Amino acid sequence: xxxxxxxxxxxxxxxxxxxxxxxxxxxxxxxxxxxxxxxxxxxxxxxxxxxxxxxxxxxxxxxxxxxxxxxxxxxxxxxxxxxxxxxxxxxxxxxxxxxxxxxxxxxxxxxxxxxxxxxxxxxxxxxxxxxxxxxxxxxxxxxxxxxxxxxxxxxxxxxxxxxxxxxxxxxxxxxxxxxxxxxxxxxxxxxxxxxxxxxxxxxxxxxxxxxxxxxxxxxxxxxxxxxxxxxxxxxxxxxxx
Amino acid sequence: xxxxxxxxxxxxxxxxxxxxxxxxxxxxxxxxxxxxxxxxxxxxxxxxxxxxxxxxxxxxxxxxxxxxxxxxxxxxxxxxxxxxxxxxxxxxxxxxxxxxxxxxxxxxxxxxxxxxxxxxxxxxxxxxxxxxxxxxxxxxxxxxxxxxxxxxxxxxxxxxxxxxxxxxxxxxxxxxxxxxxxxxxxxxxxxxxxxxxxxxxxxxxxxxxxxxxxxxxxxxxxxxxxxxxxxxxxxxxxxxxxxxxxxxxxxxxxxxxxxxxxxxxxxxxxxxxxxxxxxxxxxxxxxxxxxxxxxxxxxxxxxxxxxxxxxxxxxxxxxxxxxxxxxxxxxxxxxxxxxxxxxxxxxxxxxxxxxxxxxxxxxxxxxxxxxxxxxxxxxxxxxxxxxxxxxxxxxxxxxxxxxxxxxxxxxxxxxxxxxxxxxxxxxxxxxxxxxxxxx
Numbered sequence: 033x034x035x036x037x038x039x040x041x042x043x044x045x046x047x048x049x050x051x052x053x054x055x056x057x058x059x060x061x062x063x064x065x066x067x068x069x070x071x072x073x074x075x076x077x078x079x080x081x082x083x084x085x086x087x088x089x090x091x092x093x094x095x096x097x098x099x100x101x102x103x104x105x106x107x108x109x110x111x112x113x114x115x116x117x118x119x120x121x122x123x124x125x126x127x128x129x130x131x132x133x134x135x136x137x138x139x140x141x142x143x144x145x146x147x148x149x150x151x152x153x154x155x156x157x158x159x160x161x162x163x164x165x166x167x168x169x170x171x172x173x174x175x176x177x178x179x180x181x182x183x184x185x186x187x188x189x190x191x192x193x194x195x196x197x198x199x200x201x202x203x204x205x206x207x208x209x210x211x212x213x214x215x216x217x218x219x220x221x222x223x224x225x226x227x228x229x230x231x232x233x234x235x236x237x238x239x240x241x242x243x244x245x246x247x248x249x250x251x252x253x254x255x256x257x258x259x260x261x262x263x264x265x266x267x268x269x270x271x272x273x
Numbered sequence: 274x275x276x277x278x279x280x281x282x283x284x285x286x287x288x289x290x291x292x293x294x295x296x297x298x299x300x301x302x303x304x305x306x307x308x309x310x311x312x313x314x315x316x317x318x319x320x321x322x323x324x325x326x327x328x329x330x331x332x333x334x335x336x337x338x339x340x341x342x343x344x345x346x347x348x349x350x351x352x353x354x355x356x357x358x359x360x361x362x363x364x365x366x367x368x369x370x371x372x373x374x375x376x377x378x379x380x381x382x383x384x385x386x387x388x389x390x391x392x393x394x395x396x397x398x399x400x401x402x403x404x405x406x407x408x409x410x411x412x413x414x415x416x417x418x419x420x421x422x423x424x425x426x427x428x429x430x431x432x433x434x435x436x437x438x439x440x441x442x443x444x445x446x447x448x449x450x451x452x453x454x455x456x457x458x459x460x461x462x463x464x465x466x467x468x469x470x471x472x473x474x475x476x477x478x479x480x481x482x483x484x485x486x487x488x489x490x491x492x493x494x495x496x497x498x499x500x501x502x503x504x505x506x507x508x509x510x511x512x513x514x515x516x517x518x519x520x521x522x523x524x525x526x527x528x529x530x531x532x533x534x535x536x537x538x539x540x541x542x543x544x545x546x547x548x549x550x551x552x553x554x555x556x557x558x559x560x561x562x563x564x565x566x567x568x569x570x571x572x573x574x575x576x577x578x579x580x581x582x583x584x585x586x587x588x589x590x591x592x593x594x595x596x597x598x599x600x601x602x603x604x605x606x607x608x609x610x611x612x613x614x615x616x617x618x619x620x621x622x623x624x625x626x627x628x629x630x631x632x633x634x635x636x637x638x639x640x641x642x643x644x645x646x647x648x649x650x651x652x653x654x655x656x657x658x659x660x661x662x663x664x665x666x667x668x669x670x671x672x673x674x675x676x677x678x679x680x681x682x683x684x685x686x687x688x689x690x691x692x693x694x695x696x697x698x699x700x701x702x703x704x705x706x707x708x709x710x711x712x
Contacts, residue, residue: 136356
């Protein structure tokens, strides 16, 4: 088995910010030291990204500083471009190298300021804990072509307690001139109850019941609007007008 | 019966052809603990184990070149999914899309290596054989040996940082290790990896007298306090331990492995009903989850129990084959299971199957294909996919659906509206009902 040095290619017209070179040893080290969530992403992340990957139309831009989201997003959308936003919060070059070990290619990178207007048909905002400001949203909208799709995911610390974050996000989207077409949530109160019941069953030594209640939790995982207001992870889809 | 089984094999081959896209065999996945419904791309998971080895066996039995061509075509598709890391791009079955699926990548390696060995023995396609073997070797070295192997424990983890060891997955890697050593003419993999992995399987076996005697626990976890077992026995996964244990028993002249295989086979056969139904899970606490009861995957139960007869295991009940063949639909696809609605003691119509029962999944059907390819009269030549639309009434969580399958697409209709559509060959479906969107 020979060395498999790999340097990722660059998409024409979209400048790469990094030039990562990694070899077999680096790759193995990256795989072995990656957090468990990189190998088995949490269910709400998986559900969220499956939904978005099915809707996305290329070219796709992804804003995801957290590599736990960026990696599975790139697995589903390998030709997407990663957009760094000017907030000082981004995946490190080491993390990008680790992502490259998983997907077999260097992620395509650019910055928000470098993107030409109308470059993308889909943009995914996956900075879960930092919903965009109106200014950032208008910059992102500028990246979209015509009636391109903007998908925003946010996460709250609480479940089953209504938060203003989702309401604010929807209002911000509307103020930016975008049309909200769908909102849904993952891990809401129904799923939370089943999860709690499952854990009780586990504590009581009833593995059979734990398995059944865990299946019920998975079945109750998604909520439509307005139930999404009570969910931990919320996705809002909007289009340019 | 043999004529029926031979027809079933021919029809199943035709259905498999209809599941192909430009990159290989695709389709949704249903599983007991999760599904992969949205991603439907060609997946280098264990479906390729049964597909490649099934076609290889047909070629070996008939010398018909078309079967060898299909085996090599499938192997080429696995090779195409190989990443620089050694992993396969979409190898995680119900957890797709994701690389590093276990035991799936090892299952692909078994198939690639056995095909390479057969080609070399026949003096055929030398370059392809080298490529298949090299791809499998790189996966085994870089992913399994260098990343997942826990030398202190003597087993392969699922995730590098989590000390959980799944016996049936150890077994698949052991099979791949044997094959790699045969290809290389060494004993390195056999002694360094397969032997401790097989001992780990034996460690997981229940040896207390009682109804679960011989069962093999699903997951062993290692902590500072020692080993702990999950308390679950899956007969299907116990079965998948048998070929490696039997092979190990002969390679190492190890009576303990032979005894373990025999006891495990006896446990499985004790659990099979007169109608050929095998429970999904037997719990250590005495509970039994009977449903969903696998249908297509009975191919692996049949195959593995047959192998275990070499060490004195009981023969597989004939009802297993009856049940497998009875599960084949008019388009050649074989139903995945019976009783998915029982997972939630659901609200579904007791007279109609749940949609997950009737969904034909390449990664379950391959097990039926592999078994039939080895045992029944092989078809003289392939037949084309069935052109007629398959139309099955089914349910999901209280709603009545229609499952409609053609060679070019699979869709689900609810109240006259299409709520799920997979255009075969596409990586993603269109899904238009949140209540249907599960994982």
